[in-house]
Amino acid sequence: MTTRRLTVAQALVAFLAHQYTERDGRRQRLITACWGIFGHGNVAGIGQALLESHEDLPYLQGRNEQAMVHAAVGYARQSDRLRAQAVTTSIGPGATNLVTGAALATVNRIPVLLLPGDTFATRPAEPVLQQLEVPCAGDVSVNDALRPVSRYFDRVTRPEALIPAALQAMRVLADPVETGAVTLALPQDVQAEAYDWPEEFFADRVWRVTRPAPDADALAAAVAAIRAARRPLLIAGGGVHHSEAEGALRAFADTTGIPVAATQAGKGSLRHDHPADIGGIGHTGTATADGLAREADLVIGVGTRYTDFTTASATLFAAPGVRFVNLNIASFDAHKLGAASLVADARTGLEALTRELKDHRVDPAYEAGYGAAKADWERRVDAAYAAADASARPSQTQVLGALDAVADDTDVLINAAGSLPGDLHKLWRARSRRQYHVEYGYSCMGYEIPAAIGVGIAAPGRPVWALVGDGTYLMNPTEIVTAVQEDIPLKLILIQNHGYASIGGLSQETGGERFGTDYRFRADDGTYTGAPLPVDLAANAASLGLHVIRAGTVGELRAALAEARGANHPTCVYVETETADTVPGAPEAQAWWDVPVAETATRPAAVAARAAYDRHAADRRRHL
Structure with a gap:
């Protein structure tokens, strides 16, 4: 067997240079660059390896560890999750600064590879600089804080352990269901240790991103539900973008006339001027979308996680007997809200629905009604602008x-x-x-x-x-x-x-009276209500x-x-800016958001806010 003698860090960099994704016949590099801030935990390991092989894996210099992850997330999202970047840091505060960025990546299901340094695997002296001592667990380091916010986590304590760990890391990064932050914690001594690596480890490897089709029976059930619906509404989530399904969504809307609302992640799935596009949905949605959501008898979720902003904290979908059909590549999301689920790629699923519904269209009166509401909202936007x-x-x-x-x-x-x-x-x-x-x-x-x-x-x-x-x-x-x-x-x-304008407004609504939300000097009473x-x-x-x-x-x-x-x-x-920013002719929020208010208080603002909270909370429902 042919081998190549490299350090663990050098082997990892060489391995990353040969990883590819492929979807729809288009192949591209999976890990295209590595962000890094160097300290004693990675400067002589990953840092040296990047210097030696910077043409294979370009290096990008950052100023803040959390921000480097944000940059990598922005890159991967713009790349439809088919390309990603790595981030390397030293041990200690450099590694723990990754936690917020990792949480953001995993919550949004965006791939990023984290390569924090770690304390010595060989434990030559303890405690070493920046080592967290846990009396009951000698194998714990600060990097364990990354476990709950990573989709895959491994600590590479032996050179040969890098092979399965690196392969698992790439599998998760390239998987549209599993993807998020992936962490390979690298003890600083192991990074610099040499090993004879099998040449096959460095061969080009292609991770194919497939487009699974919906089950035939599930598709038939979804089609039947759509045909039976009088007031259907489609919600486009981020999965539409990740799957490059915008064209398929447009064809579905053109065929059926079903209106399309968008989550924050799904906005832009249809152009704003498409007749079926009714804008954002939920707490920050348009009056058009939220009005239709309250009356919808069928909600078709495509690539959405149904966050509380989308559902208005489970108060938005108010029609008696409303049902759900969810098209999602992740079974976990497809089954939310008691839905009839289509576990499939968004584009493949939408194309299948469109074929089965080619002779179906919503009632013209329904289409005309939401068209008029859309035009009215556009006039409100003009006034706001x-x-x-x-x-x-x-x-x-x-x-x-x-x-x-x-x-x-x-x-x-x-x-x-x-x-x-x-x-x-x-x-x-x-x-x-x-x-x-x-x-x-x-x-x-x-x-x-x-x-x-x-x-x-x-x-x-x-x-x-x-x-x-x-x-x-x-x-x-x-x-x-x-x-x-x-x-x-x-x-x-x-x-x-x-100051914090958004939280200031929320504080006002929930009885907090904007306490601690303005950037001002202290006044004579000790509060931050003085001059800006x-x-x-x-x-x-x-x-x-x-x-x-x-x-x-x-x-x-x-x-x-x-x-x-x-x-x-x-x-x-x-x-x-001036601070009066409500849309003319419409309340600032089109739907509720559950932010619990003090159940007992002495200040009148909080008492009034609790009364309003109780009224809204009574509208919550579980869709089973």
Whole structure:
């Protein structure tokens, strides 16, 4: 047997360079690059191996371990989960900083390979630097914190153990059902240990991503349910995008006339101007989609996990006897809400449904009704976007309107937290399949800037916008330096609203009276209700290397966005907004969200909020 003598780290890098995915006959590299911050736990192992083989596995330099994972997630999502990136860190705080990013990847089911250093496998001296001592378990390290947020976890304590561990890691990363964060913890002494590796370990290996078809009987049952429904509604989730099923969904809608609502992850599955597209659904949905959801007698979920925002905390689907048909590649999701399940690839399943329903269409009156409601909502969007006075300070919705005016099909919008996800889900007119990139499975503040870098690497030439409020910006601005270093022309829209605007509003609704949600000096009574803090985030962004354009009015904002879109270098548009951002003519939330309120309190705001909570909670139901 032919062997090659390499260290464990060198062997892993060589192995990763030969892993491929293949779907629909298109083959591409599975792991295309490795992000890394080096310390004593990986500098002489993985770091040395990347230096030696940087042409096989390119290295990307990050500034924050969590942010490196976010960048890798942005890259993989833009790549339809068929390409991914690795992230290496030292032991100790470098490794534990991965936990939030790993949770985000696993919650959203996006592949990322984590390669944290670990304490010595041979235990030559204990405790070593950054070692967690557990008196009852000598094999525990801080990396065990990654176990619950990883889809696969292994600690490689012997060189030969790398072979099965690496193969399992690739299997999980490439599997659309199992994928998420994958962790291979690498003790620093094992990384540097040499071993005679079988040459077959480094052969090209293709992980085929198949498109399983639905079971014939399950398909027949789903078709019968759809034919019998008078008010069917389809919910498009992120699985539509991951499967590249947008064309199949459009054909289904064209054939049947069934309206299509979208989750945060599924928005853009149909273009905003398609007659069947009725916008976002759930707590942050449109009045059109949520109104149809309340009256639907059949809900067809395609590639959705049915989070509480989508179901309005189990209050949205209110019609007596409403039933569900779920098309999902994951059996776990396909069986939710007592549904008739189609366990299949989204594109394959939609194509099969369309063939079986080629002679079926919803009642014309139903189609005309939701068409009129859609047109009414579009008028509300126009009103929210409009700004009569170009010399006035813009609202947040007017910021989106100004961006809508300069964007085209190629732009990508990235957001994750604050009040922006709600406004975007209700208002943004998605023009293409990967334009709308809102991370709302984990809704992680600080995701946007590094994710924009990942998207920029995956889709060079597309204008990529990271939309952040001041609270999110302060959480994680460090990767601005990476964008400058790599000359990735991200476009950052930095909205100054002096605190946590979204949580401030939620606090107000739930009796918290905005306590602790504003960025202000302390007042005489000890609360943070004094003057706004005199911070200059635009100056901060400029100090990190961004070209910054300050926009104080609607007119200046329009000019700034046009300039930023045309820039070929990293650029920031800084704008301070008015805070009254509800959609004209509609309540801010179209449906409820369950945030428990104090059952007993002395302050009137909390007492009133609890009464409202009890009224909404009474509408919850279990679909069995």
